[in-house]
Amino acid sequence: MPRFLPSFYIFLFLLVAAAFICMAGPCETAASDVDSIIFKGADYLYKEQLEKAEKCFKEAVRLDPKNEFAHNKLGIVYAKQMRFDDAFKEFLLVTKLDGKNTFAHKMIGILYLKKGEMNLAFDRFNSIVKIDPNNADAYYFIGAIYNFRHNQAKAIEYLKKARDAASHEADTHYRLAKAFHNADMVENAMLEYQRALEIKPAYTKALNEIGWIYYNRGDPDKAISAWKKTLKINNRDRDAVYNIAKAYNDLALNAAKSGNRAEAIKYWKKVISINPGNKAAKYYLNKMLPG
Amino acid sequence: MHRRYFLKLLSKGAFASLGFLSCFSYLRAEDSLEYALKGQDLIQKKRYKDAIAVLKKAIAADPKSDWAFGLLGRAYLGDDKKAESVAAFREAVRLNPDDSYSRMVIEKITQKPIPRIKDKKRPLTPLESSAHMEEASMLKRIRSKKGLGYQLRRVVIDAGHGGFDSGAVGPSGLKEKDVTLDLALRLDQKLKQSGRIKSFLTRSGDYYVPLSDRTVTANQFQADLFVSLHINANQKRSAKGSETYFCSEKASSAEAHKVAALENSVLKFDEPYKKKPGYIDIEEILFKFEQTLYWNESSRFAEVFQQKLESHLPFKSRGVHSANFYVLRRAKMPSILLETGFVSNPEEEAVLKQPGFREKIANSIAMGLL
Ligand SMILES: [Zn+2]
Numbered sequence: 001m002p003r004f005l006p007s008f009y010i011f012l013f014l015l016v017a018a019a020f021i022c023m024a025g026p027c028e029t030a031a032s033d034v035d036s037i038i039f040k041g042a043d044y045l046y047k048e049q050l051e052k053a054e055k056c057f058k059e060a061v062r063l064d065p066k067n068e069f070a071h072n073k074l075g076i077v078y079a080k081q082m083r084f085d086d087a088f089k090e091f092l093l094v095t096k097l098d099g100k101n102t103f104a105h106k107m108i109g110i111l112y113l114k115k116g117e118m119n120l121a122f123d124r125f126n127s128i129v130k131i132d133p134n135n136a137d138a139y140y141f142i143g144a145i146y147n148f149r150h151n152q153a154k155a156i157e158y159l160k161k162a163r164d165a166a167s168h169e170a171d172t173h174y175r176l177a178k179a180f181h182n183a184d185m186v187e188n189a190m191l192e193y194q195r196a197l198e199i200k201p202a203y204t205k206a207l208n209e210i211g212w213i214y215y216n217r218g219d220p221d222k223a224i225s226a227w228k229k230t231l232k233i234n235n236r237d238r239d240a241v242y243n244i245a246k247a248y249n250d251l252a253l254n255a256a257k258s259g260n261r262a263e264a265i266k267y268w269k270k271v272i273s274i275n276p277g278n279k280a281a282k283y284y285l286n287k288m289l290p291g
Numbered sequence: 292m293h294r295r296y297f298l299k300l301l302s303k304g305a306f307a308s309l310g311f312l313s314c315f316s317y318l319r320a321e322d323s324l325e326y327a328l329k330g331q332d333l334i335q336k337k338r339y340k341d342a343i344a345v346l347k348k349a350i351a352a353d354p355k356s357d358w359a360f361g362l363l364g365r366a367y368l369g370d371d372k373k374a375e376s377v378a379a380f381r382e383a384v385r386l387n388p389d390d391s392y393s394r395m396v397i398e399k400i401t402q403k404p405i406p407r408i409k410d411k412k413r414p415l416t417p418l419e420s421s422a423h424m425e426e427a428s429m430l431k432r433i434r435s436k437k438g439l440g441y442q443l444r445r446v447v448i449d450a451g452h453g454g455f456d457s458g459a460v461g462p463s464g465l466k467e468k469d470v471t472l473d474l475a476l477r478l479d480q481k482l483k484q485s486g487r488i489k490s491f492l493t494r495s496g497d498y499y500v501p502l503s504d505r506t507v508t509a510n511q512f513q514a515d516l517f518v519s520l521h522i523n524a525n526q527k528r529s530a531k532g533s534e535t536y537f538c539s540e541k542a543s544s545a546e547a548h549k550v551a552a553l554e555n556s557v558l559k560f561d562e563p564y565k566k567k568p569g570y571i572d573i574e575e576i577l578f579k580f581e582q583t584l585y586w587n588e589s590s591r592f593a594e595v596f597q598q599k600l601e602s603h604l605p606f607k608s609r610g611v612h613s614a615n616f617y618v619l620r621r622a623k624m625p626s627i628l629l630e631t632g633f634v635s636n637p638e639e640e641a642v643l644k645q646p647g648f649r650e651k652i653a654n655s656i657a658m659g660l661l
Pocket of ligand 1: 451452458459467520521522554
């Protein structure tokens with residue numbers, strides 16, 4: 001073995017080292033303790049600076065390979081970068097470090113769902129509620145899966161558990177409302193849609209469903225006003241546009257059937273004002289209006 | 292982790308690390324500031340219980356102080372009251388979404404199980420009481436059905452075309468819209484007689500219903516299945532038989548693509564759904580998953596229907612296909628489209644005119660449903 005490396009090799013080494021530092025450079029923080037590095041990483045993550053966040057969390061797990069939080073955060077960064085296999089590995093590692101890390105279990109379940117592995121996801125969420133009987137998210141996903149499996153009673157049971165464990169989740173109230181609605185339990189559906197709206201007034205999906213409850217009760221005016229509320233929040237909400245168009249179309253057709261021409265024209269004009277491309281309204285208006 | 296919080300955290304853009312800027316706002320609540328400083332001092336001395344008491348006063352003096360809530364979170368954490376700590380940090384983040392530190396601490400604590408804070412009891416509102424009563428009676432009924440597997444309860448029957456849109460027209464003038472309406476009315480009657488499935492029609496007469504309205508009807512009634520009835524047509528008069536379609540992103544064949552194009556032709560497509568890149572939305576994952584499930588279920592329904600049509604009708608079976616049908620795409624439930632025969636084929640047109648034959652078609656579809 002030569003006593004001195006030829007200068008060419010030294011140069012090559014430096015080049016490679018420099019390239020390595022540029023590529024996988026350290027976390028951009030003056031601090032060197034793991035907690036500060038993790039905080040810096042989290043801050044980058046919240047700012048959507050994923051590459052910088054990745055560097056910090058990688059640095060953190062290098063310094064402290066058993067840091068579950070750093071591994072979880074690294075998993076989130078990977079998931080956000082669409083590197084789902086890498087993310088999966090991080091979360092799996094966390095569950096090996098501590099089987100009680102329910103966050104990692106939950107993310108594994110979600111990644112299973114993303115892959116279309118409903119049964120594996122279901123088992124994973126069930127394992128979470130065994131560890132933590134208060135885990136609202138796990139109940140939520142189990143409830144959603146029961147719904148996918150058309151098991152209404154179980155869907156309602158688990159979504160209620162999710163609601164009771166964390167009553168401030170608009171999505172939970174909405175999904176529970178849908179399950180009730182689907183089971184013809186309209187009072188409960190209404191209550192849960194309203195709760196979703198209390199938490200998130202811009203929850204247009206809930207407004208749209210409330211509209212149908214009114215409509216099916218024979219109150220098109222209240223229905224239309226619910227859908228118009230949706231349009232105030234998002235004027236391009238296609239469900240609301242089509243729902244209103246349908247309601248006015250129905251009113252117009254009924255008016256036409258009972259010989260009330262003026263009323264029919266009025267409603268078809270309303271259809272056009274909300275949905276200018278509506279072929280039915282266009283056609284009938286053309287037919288009814290002279291010229 | 293808190294799901295809503297998790298979503299927010301994944302989607303939010305710029306955050307400043309700690310709320311330095313908002314510090315100025317504390318000046319107007321001098322008492323609060325004073326208490327908070329005292330609290331901070333007590334935390335440093337590890338006198339967490341005292342710190343909690345003082346910080347509660349700080350919050351009482353200024354309930355909008357995210358800084359005081361953040362300190363309270365730290366004090367609770369020091370006192371090993373994790374649930375209370377998380378609640379305080381959440382309030383800090385709610386008041387100041389740029390508070391990365393509080394966000395991170397919440398995530399760190401909630402990685403693992405924490406005890407729960409019990410909600411306070413309060414009297415029920417009228418809607419809550421009626422909901423309770425409804426639940427008691429309905430849930431019993433639903434539970435008694437447990438184990439019976441997937442049961443269709445609500446079906447929306449869509450008679451294709453109508454009004455000025457005749458659909459395909461046969462060589463001797465038979466219109467697709469008239470056949471589909473007659474089939475739909477017959478099928479609706481059969482389902483109503485069975486008493487097992489509630490059925491709804493997208494149209495009950497010869498008038499035009501826009502494609503968007505048809506799926507809206509399915510969504511209106513929370514239907515479990517949407518069945519759209521059509522009669523096929525082809526430039527080649529020899530083309531014949533029945534086929535069933537379900538919705539898929541890509542057509543299963545060039546022929547299937549053509550059929551979808553023909554059925555879609557009455558409308559110009561809406562702009563496709565735009566998605567934000569780099570955004571993990573759990574509801575989106577669930578939605579996608581649900582849609583895939585619907586499409587899989589649709590394909591199973593399509594197989595069943597095609598089999599019934601094949602064994603009960605003298606039509607040649609052209610099998611099951613998939614394509615991107617607008618009328619199916621917007622349905623929030625499994626949905627299929629049946630093409631029972633070719634109106635362009637003189638022989639099939641002749642049988643499609645016969646009420647007895649239509650009855651047979653309606654019967655075989657009903658058999659697929661019941
Ligand atoms: Zn057609």
